[in-house]
Amino acid sequence: MPAFELFQPQSVNDAVGVLNRHGADAWVMAGGMDTFDWLKDRIKKPKVIVDLGMINELRGIKDAGGGLEIGAMTTLTTIANDPLVKERFPLLAEAALIVASPQIRNQGTLGGNVSQDARCWYYRAGWPCYRAGGNICYADTPTAINREHAIFNADRCVAVNPSDTAPALIALDAQFVIKNGGSERVVGADEFFVGPGIDITRLTSLQPGDLLTAIRIPNTWAGKGHYFEKVRDRMVWDFALVNIAASMNVSGSTIGDARMVVNGVAATPYRLNAVEAFIKGKARDKATADQAAEMAVEGAVPLLHNAYKIPLMKALVKRAIRGDAEWTS
């Protein structure tokens, strides 16, 4: 690995102090699951690494008025097994449980999972693409290998957000607590993730000096209908080709308010606003699901090798609306 200066602060205040001192030269490391790939491949060469592993106040799950506040350094295994999460927000527990492998979930954190970088191999191989500060997207060319890339909202770069917990958190109206210096700001999950049109070199709104400290989930969707499904090439240790997270308020067979978010199809988790509005007040049946599925993929622009994501996404939307992972017709 390239040489770097290592800081292991023991408090949030110390961490934000170090981050402010070093600005863009500093790299925040949570569980290290994304970090070490970059370092060992010598693609990213930060001068300073700030390891958050010693900060106990960033760990844990607290009750917050019927909702939850989860420390950014809480491991995915802890979240998947936590009784409060499973009781109130099984959607998040399922999403955390299906990330990568057990070993990675033991080490990987919620903050790291939502902040991880794009998996596009052109980018991760160190090619000078837009996301790396260059002026081309190698994945969006007539000869590119782009089976895993975006079908929505490609703005020069066609990389996708790879997180499993991100769509779940958006479907739960989560809020992200970010500290920078002496100030703290709270941003909605919708604002936390940014597309290439806004910032082509980042997947989140985190800027140099920022530290994601916690994620708050209000009680809005506690105990409501939840659905999460992830489709991947291998059933263990793989990123989603497409995943879907949904929260629904269902009364009898009628759908009320809903949140539906798909990931793996755009640079940000892709919220299906039109579908949410369409299904409100509709019966939870095949006809609604079929129409919603068609609506969900409107505007999709497939690349050379990823048109399969359109029928895949339609199937996931249908299943989420029916609340039945076995439902195929």
Added chain:
Amino acid sequence: MDLLTTARSPWGESIFTHISWSLFWASLVGGLLFLLAHGGYMLFSQHRKRPSEEVDRLERERGGLPAQITRHGFVARAFHWVMAVSMLTLLVTGFLPIVGIRFAWVEWHWMAGVLLTASILFHIVHATFFLDFWSIWVGPKDIPEFKAEMQREMGKEDAPGPRPGKYPLGNRLYHLAVVVAGLVVVATGIMMMWRVRTGLVERNPYIFADVTWGLTYVMHGLMGVGFVGLVIAHIYFALRPEKLWITKAMIFGTISRRNYLEYHDPDRWVADRKKDVA
């Protein structure tokens, strides 16, 4: 500090990728410093117009001149303002993200670029066939005017030598700079349309080699930051009190007979009431 950024292509070549954005700040600060320097200079400088007795004499001699003289026809004015809107849109969309105001700028940028390109093409045709094409250009023939203007700038108001025709020398030099920067930025911008999704052309980033693309981005960036300074200077001069009559002419189309005789050589710019000569 590197003025241009480079990268290693997948084939191992060292290629340019962009200009350093510090050049944007350099252009911005340069434009503002020029504004301050010129503003300070103008506090002590005389305006380069004819003495009033000479203007009175010219008015008597040229009694047939109309009270209002057409400086810019409607079509020329419409072009100017369309180009101004598109240029400001291009600068705002291109550089606000650099200063930290982030938004989805690419679509606005290329659409403004298409508008600018169309307006420039129109202007070339219009100026070539319907206006006095050579009145805006500079060349060796303007050296006597340049000498005389420099002497007048230095305070020698009665310096011999020609006065400007329709366009003052500074105006013509500015136009030349805008032509060079504008054509480069438009040509490179058109090439870059193959890099983004526009629906106008089939996207293909491989139509040029990486080296060519690098130079394209660098030239586009250099001319773009150049326009920051040029536009600052242009707006500054348009708003200077002694030049407002020129600015008003770009809105209303005409100047007064008095302004015409004060600032121009009526033999080099022959005014005609019925025909817009340039």
